[in-house]
Amino acid sequence: MLDIQKIRADFPILTQKVNGKQLVYFDNGATSQKPKVVIDAITKYYEEINANIHRGVHTLSQLATDAYEVSRGKIQQHINAKFPYEVIFTSGTTHGINAIANGFASILKEGDEVLVSALEHHSNIVPWQMLCEKTGAKLVVIPMNDEGELIISEFDKLLSDKTKVVTVNHISNALGTLNPIKYIIDKAHEFGAAVLIDGAQAVPHLKPDVQELDCDFYVFSGHKICGPTGVGILYGKEEWLRKLPPYQGGGEMIATVSFEKTTYADLPHKFEAGTPNIAGGIVLGTAIDYLNEIGFENIQAYEHELLEYGTKRLLEIDGLKIFGTAKEKTSVISFNIEGVHPYDIGTIIDKLGIAVRTGHHCAQPIMDFYQIPGTIRASFAFYNTKEEIDIFVEAVKKAKMMLS
Numbered sequence: 001m002l003d004i005q006k007i008r009a010d011f012p013i014l015t016q017k018v019n020g021k022q023l024v025y026f027d028n029g030a031t032s033q034k035p036k037v038v039i040d041a042i043t044k045y046y047e048e049i050n051a052n053i054h055r056g057v058h059t060l061s062q063l064a065t066d067a068y069e070v071s072r073g074k075i076q077q078h079i080n081a082k083f084p085y086e087v088i089f090t091s092g093t094t095h096g097i098n099a100i101a102n103g104f105a106s107i108l109k110e111g112d113e114v115l116v117s118a119l120e121h122h123s124n125i126v127p128w129q130m131l132c133e134k135t136g137a138k139l140v141v142i143p144m145n146d147e148g149e150l151i152i153s154e155f156d157k158l159l160s161d162k163t164k165v166v167t168v169n170h171i172s173n174a175l176g177t178l179n180p181i182k183y184i185i186d187k188a189h190e191f192g193a194a195v196l197i198d199g200a201q202a203v204p205h206l207k208p209d210v211q212e213l214d215c216d217f218y219v220f221s222g223h224k225i226c227g228p229t230g231v232g233i234l235y236g237k238e239e240w241l242r243k244l245p246p247y248q249g250g251g252e253m254i255a256t257v258s259f260e261k262t263t264y265a266d267l268p269h270k271f272e273a274g275t276p277n278i279a280g281g282i283v284l285g286t287a288i289d290y291l292n293e294i295g296f297e298n299i300q301a302y303e304h305e306l307l308e309y310g311t312k313r314l315l316e317i318d319g320l321k322i323f324g325t326a327k328e329k330t331s332v333i334s335f336n337i338e339g340v341h342p343y344d345i346g347t348i349i350d351k352l353g354i355a356v357r358t359g360h361h362c363a364q365p366i367m368d369f370y371q372i373p374g375t376i377r378a379s380f381a382f383y384n385t386k387e388e389i390d391i392f393v394e395a396v397k398k399a400k401m402m403l404s
């Protein structure tokens with residue numbers, strides 16, 4: 001059992017008034033709010049140990065380097081990577097996917113296939129499209145059904161010896177669907193394909209075990225798990241990270257440089273060119289500690305209650321349709337109201353202090369599938385409450401009345 005009021009007290013922003021009303025923050029899918037320990041850890045870093053890492057012999061540089069590497073170790077443990085050097089700091093999910101898609105440009109050739117799913121965020125579509133344009137490989141889409149689930153029997157049929165990469169999200173940002181990634185990974189491996197999992201929407205709700213999953217790559221952003229923006233993680237199996245060329249060239253990622261030839265640094269530095277988001281990397285470890293203290297089992301159970309309650313309450317509204325009714329889903333409710341544009345609902349309820357996302361959620365193919373311009377998306381976190389859901393439902397009812 002979670003003590004929600006105690007947890008809420010950890011998040012200074014939750015006491016904020018927006019447009020004169022108590023904030024109800026239901027845009028956690030876009031980014032999570034930050035607990036005081038994370039905010040304080042950022043200040044502490046800049047006040048006490050700010051220095052560049054892996055470069056200086058001086059004390060501050062050593063302290064910053066140690067803190068950064070301790071955080072890498074925490075993240076390694078959290079996702080159960082085999083080695084710390086399989087954990088690469090990035091600027092976020094988008095960076096991680098681009099790094100890998102770019103790496104495959106040296107491997108893929110005409111006739112090869114990259115399988116993406118119909119449920120992807122643009123970040124897990126566009127980099128692969130760019131790769132296919134560059135290499136002549138073909139982008140093939142695993143279709144979805146009306147419930148917002150992947151049609152796995154079709155995935156089975158699409159796999160072949162031509163499949164070189166399979167890339168799917170763990171959880172859909174637009175619908176909340178939890179995909180059967182273990183099945184997808186094992187099946188893709190039977191055909192020798194590499195598998196990337198976009199975990200951006202999964203890590204706020206669960207603790208991925210990359211060894212058990214046996215995925216080749218797993219990427220996520222820090223800002224969705226109570227960490228700062230501008231930092232994320234690319235996990236890659238050692239053999240793949242050694243095989244793929246680096247994404248960016250520059251300082252830190254080299255062993256030797258001359259005008260004739262450059263040799264690359266060992267992992268993880270080969271993929272970490274330039275000065276990184278040092279504070280972000282260190283504090284991501286703090287955020288993960290915070291979440292582990294609350295416990296992912298507790299988080300999941302409580303968020304499931306919020307999902308069930310929110311779904312039941314919203315369905316009281318006439319003409320309201322939920323998009324994404326998968327059997328396995330997390331605390332995201334995407335919906336529309338007949339005859340009303342989602343943007344108008346979002347704008348009115350914002351005046352009532354409620355933050356939701358409206359639009360295509362960077363997943364236009366999903367909206368095209370349903371033939372809608374977008375949805376209203378309420379995404380709940382462990383610090384939200386049923387009382388907030390009640391306020392939200394009343395606000396949506398009011399907006400509907402004003403608009404129809």
Ligand code: C6P
Pocket residue numbers: 029030031092093094095121123124169171172173174198200201221357361362
């Ligand atoms: N989704 C949302 O409101 P970045 O921007 O790199 O931190 O994450 C990109 C990304 C990739 N994959 C998935 C499944 C995502 O949900 C996101 C980010 C946010 O749904 C902002 S668009």
